Amino acid sequence: MFFASDNSGPVHPEVMQALAEANQGYAMAYGADALMNEVRDHIRGIFDAPGAAVYLVATGTAANSLALATLSNPWETIFCSPVAHIHEDECNAPEFYTGAKLTLVPGGDKMTPEALRGAIAAEETRGVHGPQRGPVSITQVTERGSVYSLDELRALCGVAKEYGLPVHMDGARFANALVALGCSPAEMTWQAGVDAVSFGGTKNGCMGVEAVIFFDESKAWEFELRRKRGAHLFSKHRYLSAQMAAYLRHDLWLHSARRANANCARLVEGLRAAGAEFLHEPQANIVFASFPRSTHKRLHAAGAVYHLWGAELDGEDENEALPCRLVCDWSIGADQIDEFLSLLT
Amino acid sequence: MFFASDNSGPVHPEVMQALAEANQGYAMAYGADALMNEVRDHIRGIFDAPGAAVYLVATGTAANSLALATLSNPWETIFCSPVAHIHEDECNAPEFYTGAKLTLVPGGDKMTPEALRGAIAAEETRGVHGPQRGPVSITQVTERGSVYSLDELRALCGVAKEYGLPVHMDGARFANALVALGCSPAEMTWQAGVDAVSFGGTKNGCMGVEAVIFFDESKAWEFELRRKRGAHLFSKHRYLSAQMAAYLRHDLWLHSARRANANCARLVEGLRAAGAEFLHEPQANIVFASFPRSTHKRLHAAGAVYHLWGAELDGEDENEALPCRLVCDWSIGADQIDEFLSLLT
Amino acid sequence: MFFASDNSGPVHPEVMQALAEANQGYAMAYGADALMNEVRDHIRGIFDAPGAAVYLVATGTAANSLALATLSNPWETIFCSPVAHIHEDECNAPEFYTGAKLTLVPGGDKMTPEALRGAIAAEETRGVHGPQRGPVSITQVTERGSVYSLDELRALCGVAKEYGLPVHMDGARFANALVALGCSPAEMTWQAGVDAVSFGGTKNGCMGVEAVIFFDESKAWEFELRRKRGAHLFSKHRYLSAQMAAYLRHDLWLHSARRANANCARLVEGLRAAGAEFLHEPQANIVFASFPRSTHKRLHAAGAVYHLWGAELDGEDENEALPCRLVCDWSIGADQIDEFLSLLT
Amino acid sequence: MFFASDNSGPVHPEVMQALAEANQGYAMAYGADALMNEVRDHIRGIFDAPGAAVYLVATGTAANSLALATLSNPWETIFCSPVAHIHEDECNAPEFYTGAKLTLVPGGDKMTPEALRGAIAAEETRGVHGPQRGPVSITQVTERGSVYSLDELRALCGVAKEYGLPVHMDGARFANALVALGCSPAEMTWQAGVDAVSFGGTKNGCMGVEAVIFFDESKAWEFELRRKRGAHLFSKHRYLSAQMAAYLRHDLWLHSARRANANCARLVEGLRAAGAEFLHEPQANIVFASFPRSTHKRLHAAGAVYHLWGAELDGEDENEALPCRLVCDWSIGADQIDEFLSLLT
Known part of the structure; x- marks a missing residue:
């Protein structure tokens, strides 16, 4: 992930x-x-x-x-x-x-x-x-x-x-x-x-x-x-x-980009379903999404690697929505997306 | 070559x-x-x-x-x-x-x-x-x-x-x-x-x-x-x-350099034996040597690739000594050296 | 002026x-x-x-x-x-x-x-x-x-x-x-x-x-x-x-600056009295003031030289307030200030 | 001087x-x-x-x-x-x-x-x-x-x-x-x-x-x-x-240059007469001349100001010829030239 x-x-x-x-x-x-x-x-x-x-x-x-x-x-x-x-x-x-x-x-x-x-x-x-x-x-x-x-x-x-x-x-x-x-x-x-x-x-x-x-x-x-x-x-x-x-x-360049974008769309769909908010409308292979600190902690604990965006993982308010950046490259598989999404809720 | x-x-x-x-x-x-x-x-x-x-x-x-x-x-x-x-x-x-x-x-x-x-x-x-x-x-x-x-x-x-x-x-x-x-x-x-x-x-x-x-x-x-x-x-x-x-x-770095230098020394020895003159004393894997135009033409015809050094292959005087630069990299085999040398005379 | x-x-x-x-x-x-x-x-x-x-x-x-x-x-x-x-x-x-x-x-x-x-x-x-x-x-x-x-x-x-x-x-x-x-x-x-x-x-x-x-x-x-x-x-x-x-x-540096600032203050006082507005509070020898186009035209006609600030002298609305920049250097005399001010109204 | x-x-x-x-x-x-x-x-x-x-x-x-x-x-x-x-x-x-x-x-x-x-x-x-x-x-x-x-x-x-x-x-x-x-x-x-x-x-x-x-x-x-x-x-x-x-x-530019060059020529003539040697043929208003250390010392003592050229005034051999650079600008008068020349011998 x-x-x-x-x-x-x-x-x-x-x-x-x-x-x-x-x-x-x-x-x-x-x-x-x-x-x-x-x-x-x-x-x-x-x-x-x-x-x-x-x-x-x-x-x-x-x-x-x-x-x-x-x-x-x-x-x-x-x-x-x-x-x-x-x-x-x-x-x-x-x-x-x-x-x-x-x-x-x-x-x-x-x-x-x-x-x-x-x-x-x-x-x-x-x-x-x-x-x-x-x-x-x-x-x-x-x-x-x-x-x-x-x-x-x-x-x-x-x-x-x-x-x-x-x-x-x-x-x-x-x-x-x-x-x-x-x-x-x-x-x-x-x-x-x-x-x-x-x-x-x-x-x-x-x-x-x-x-x-x-x-x-x-x-x-x-x-x-x-x-x-x-x-x-x-x-x-x-x-x-x-x-x-x-x-x-x-x-190859087009296939790889389509794959990255498609996986990103799958990720966006799952995030949206889980109630995440988006800082920008994701249109390619990068997502800026915001969801609760508790979810971030669960993802990090499970080994997901990504950057919080001007926010700190540590903090007391578990419900505070923290923004992050998620990038899908050509090599991400749908299984990784699904594993990630399964941890959202 | x-x-x-x-x-x-x-x-x-x-x-x-x-x-x-x-x-x-x-x-x-x-x-x-x-x-x-x-x-x-x-x-x-x-x-x-x-x-x-x-x-x-x-x-x-x-x-x-x-x-x-x-x-x-x-x-x-x-x-x-x-x-x-x-x-x-x-x-x-x-x-x-x-x-x-x-x-x-x-x-x-x-x-x-x-x-x-x-x-x-x-x-x-x-x-x-x-x-x-x-x-x-x-x-x-x-x-x-x-x-x-x-x-x-x-x-x-x-x-x-x-x-x-x-x-x-x-x-x-x-x-x-x-x-x-x-x-x-x-x-x-x-x-x-x-x-x-x-x-x-x-x-x-x-x-x-x-x-x-x-x-x-x-x-x-x-x-x-x-x-x-x-x-x-x-x-x-x-x-x-x-x-x-x-x-x-x-x-690997040392082995490759030794191989290049050794092959270069083999080349120098052969050139020297064939009467070539050296513009600089070759001490590593680069040679600046001078030998007759006719030899250069023979080498080029046989597919040897190297640079003449401030000289032109075309010319009437077949005996004119033309300088050239020869570089041996790690990948040159002794067989290439010997093939080259065989064309000198 | x-x-x-x-x-x-x-x-x-x-x-x-x-x-x-x-x-x-x-x-x-x-x-x-x-x-x-x-x-x-x-x-x-x-x-x-x-x-x-x-x-x-x-x-x-x-x-x-x-x-x-x-x-x-x-x-x-x-x-x-x-x-x-x-x-x-x-x-x-x-x-x-x-x-x-x-x-x-x-x-x-x-x-x-x-x-x-x-x-x-x-x-x-x-x-x-x-x-x-x-x-x-x-x-x-x-x-x-x-x-x-x-x-x-x-x-x-x-x-x-x-x-x-x-x-x-x-x-x-x-x-x-x-x-x-x-x-x-x-x-x-x-x-x-x-x-x-x-x-x-x-x-x-x-x-x-x-x-x-x-x-x-x-x-x-x-x-x-x-x-x-x-x-x-x-x-x-x-x-x-x-x-x-x-x-x-x-x-000399202090005398000249005091003179410039004092004359500028005199200019500001007169502008204020004439109803001009100020884009910035003038504190030294530069004034950004705004007053009607008709006044600018009168000043220009009388030979006053200064820059309108993002505005055009030409225009139909004579009452439109146009901003300008006025700089007093050490050499401006009070008489020039007064002449300028006399043209405001 | x-x-x-x-x-x-x-x-x-x-x-x-x-x-x-x-x-x-x-x-x-x-x-x-x-x-x-x-x-x-x-x-x-x-x-x-x-x-x-x-x-x-x-x-x-x-x-x-x-x-x-x-x-x-x-x-x-x-x-x-x-x-x-x-x-x-x-x-x-x-x-x-x-x-x-x-x-x-x-x-x-x-x-x-x-x-x-x-x-x-x-x-x-x-x-x-x-x-x-x-x-x-x-x-x-x-x-x-x-x-x-x-x-x-x-x-x-x-x-x-x-x-x-x-x-x-x-x-x-x-x-x-x-x-x-x-x-x-x-x-x-x-x-x-x-x-x-x-x-x-x-x-x-x-x-x-x-x-x-x-x-x-x-x-x-x-x-x-x-x-x-x-x-x-x-x-x-x-x-x-x-x-x-x-x-x-x-x-003015031509008059000043003519004056500088003429005075320089006067200087060269006097130097030549005194046996100085020239490092370059002086053709305008700069002279590179060489003459004995003793002469340089005499000139310096009299207040002449100029640069020795890669040489040192101090030294034991009074007869050693030391090179110097002499520049005549527009303002040098013939009297200064003559005073300088009078000190050569």
Whole structure:
């Protein structure tokens, strides 16, 4: 019963198998391996973007920071949610790589077009004195487990385009969002107005690989230089390629995300039946739920692992509702869900 | 017959096996995995340094840049060889991470104590105007396949210590140097005066892992923050740990390096017998040799893969001696060496 | 009738005179001039801080950015007001110099101890993932013309000290705040808990000079190196020294600030009498007032120069109250105030 | 007898007068002052470059660093002389502002086209691994008092243009070089192939002002943002404008440089007559000469101020020739030269 993070789960066997298969003889280093050609072609096909520039890095923070650095200038400000990973969980990596500032769009987890327009407009009046408007970064799935609808994405990108600003999508959980929406990768990205995507693999069954995709290939060489300068170019690159190749082959990425989302839905259903309240409407594989301390204690005693969310397990009031975060990764089985749910009451 | 780079070889089966074994269930993310404890203890033991701070990253450039950033200030200059990897092959990553400048110690591949002292002394006279003296970075094995003797290391570190400067060792091929010298890790590092080591795994049979070791543990937390800010902290960190754990277990690192060096010596012997000349005295697993164009053509035709060194295969003079670089990684077999040698004459 | 900015006024004749007097013969460059010794001694005396490190730069942004860089690390976040100059008006200079992030303390112009504590506490829980807590920066006079009382300053610094954080004061209008409070420089700074001060001269009658003062002199050499690396060390430094020396001699700084504040009070009194409303309580030399469009038009027609604050002069409703910012610098005469006031009704 | 530096001399009376005249009433801040329009027009006229972008900063290091940052990318390397000010005397400011590396063109003070081509060519072969080729920076007058001829400038710029690289001129002593060559500003800059100039005023009689000139005006807005982000935008900008306006009016810049060069020639003639040897052929207002210790002692005893160059005044051998640097600024009179010369024998 491990619901702490989709960073803690194992690697999918097909990815492990691909690594073993890639481990034959010699291969060109630094991204010139044949598997990378397969990956590039596959991603271009999936995204219906034959000219896209496609690169691999090993961490989500690297994907985000390098993508944003390529889209921005050091005198600009990047617009994002106050709870965006790039703001809260990357220890200033985006600032380090971009030199830019982050402007937090007022509101909650999800940015609204109105709030975004207001934040962009507010940067307008200071000429050379204030930071200039830079990229908009959208997290899909959001950090609170919500999924922007296509209409919402189009509206946010539309605001960015009004001001001529590029759009980055932090898709650490891209697959979970995609299957939640039931749309195509193209619809969720460039057709909506997204210019660059951090396309996550790690959280959904890979060992450590994320693709960065630019739909405008003119950014390609700059990105390569930034990746090397950031020390993120792998010498034995074929092992990044192999992970991503396996992740894409036979739609493993989609199957894994569907499984995670389905198990999460099963969990939500059970929680709801047990009277839990939800801090955010769960739409993918993350749940923020609140239920009594006594239940948390029973779950912990039984070995369930997850994070309380700004609350302490210790306390006298057994009936006090404590919020927690529960993440279902691809590897969680329905049996674990059911075991968890059986402990709720 | 693949002698192009030790970045192009496969991963050792024991490392692959360790990755498979690590792929069980859930593990704490971001370096809190149990395997990392094993790695830390193992490295502290090997180095006879019970208080050492030990961290893992995935690329050698990250190891070097982060180690140097932790040892330096942005108003300093780092002393290194003109052919140091940090100068020639990292696309300004050291400058990006440190903010500092690199001062090239005049001379060739290997720094001499006299040249180092001269370079340090020359930075002396400008007060606040010039960059301040910063760390000395020593590459062991050097980029040209030489190995500093313990006396040479002690002398270089001694010069650094005269000026109160910290010393970094770029040990991308640490194991190859160690077995060439037949000394202990402690002798080759902190006992000689080295403060921090990039301890390479990737080139010697790992998939992508390097340890950074500080003998002064007070640097530990700063390094952790710099690693995260550089986007080099792995979420599924256990797969870095597993590689390094396997690399160290049963002395795999030493066995692999001995094998590479021995095969390289076999290659050198054969080259010498065939009349080749050496640009540098080969002391580990890299050879810079020069022999006739006609021989190069024969080797290329037979499928040998390696880099000519500032020369072109095409040319009319068949007898012209062309220099090349040949690298033996752990996976090269004696049969490949012998096949190569058989083509020399 | 020029109320647009205290950056637009002339230089005080005594400062000009001091520049002329300094223009004799040769002087040591780069801060080794004799006048700098006078300045250092004078500031140490004024602040009752015999060991303070004192430096001069030419712009307020340089003073702030360099002071903050010396107090912080690039993996930290700096706490400040949402309307702080360092956030809104320095085009990412603080981020450039520090590498750090800025955290905006929720609320208005003035930070409250509660809001500051909340913002600091909120950065607590993410370990290596989030930025670490860094300096607190307090603007005195605030950007909206308010002045923190000594109790307020002590309370803010007390919160910073609870967390072991250094405190920076952006004192671009230091003198105006000081005379408003009627306290000593020591009381308003180190006795309250401030560690470093940007001590402004430019807005209060100098040509372009700001002192940076560290009460902990161990920061001195680092600051000197950062100043040079930032290209802010003047070769003909005596002309910075001369300005600051004149500014301090005969209490020119205090006289000028008193004059500015007194004229501002006269302006406020007249505005209040005429029925204007105030967006912030004016406590120094800046007023944010609101009065009818028709009055603004009359003032503009008569040649008054000042900025409407998020409003447009053009518009049909003559009675609509439009906010504006009015700044009184040292050089405004009572006659200008009276002329302005005579046009209100 | 002050020959230590052209940074130590006084400000020309005409510049002081212009500052006094500018000190009337209110002026638009941040470069929007009317005097800046005069300066821009004047410089465009002088350079026969009607579309040039022209900006003012207060230090030479700021001019160089900001100009180079605008011409380069952080993954590039900047080619310069081993004794360039940007390398030796700016405490990593160029690296800070550009993020780039500096590549020292082998040889002495003056770069030769052959050495420059060799250095550029040597950066060619490493693809994404090494830094990319960036701007060439030429110092005119050189740090050793030499002046590149027009042919030499054209040849250096020609090499840069072969590789598509921009050219920066560090013209801290631009005027001294220009009058030495007797050519036009256009000939010495854009007609030779220079893209951006640091046009010095400080060393030649100003208080602290340097112009940065881009002949390609498309760089203008980026430069403005970089200047502000570097904290180098002056609020009371009119006092920078006033200095530069006076410097250009009535050809003060040329008169002052001619005077400095002429006095320097007088000094050289006398030194030569007295048997001094020259380390570099003096071509502008700086001399590197070598003469006996006894003479140095006599000069020092008489109050002459200048720097020995890598030598110590104390020593037993009175006849030992000691090198020194002598700088003539605009304010040195022929009487001082003659007094100095009278002490030589």
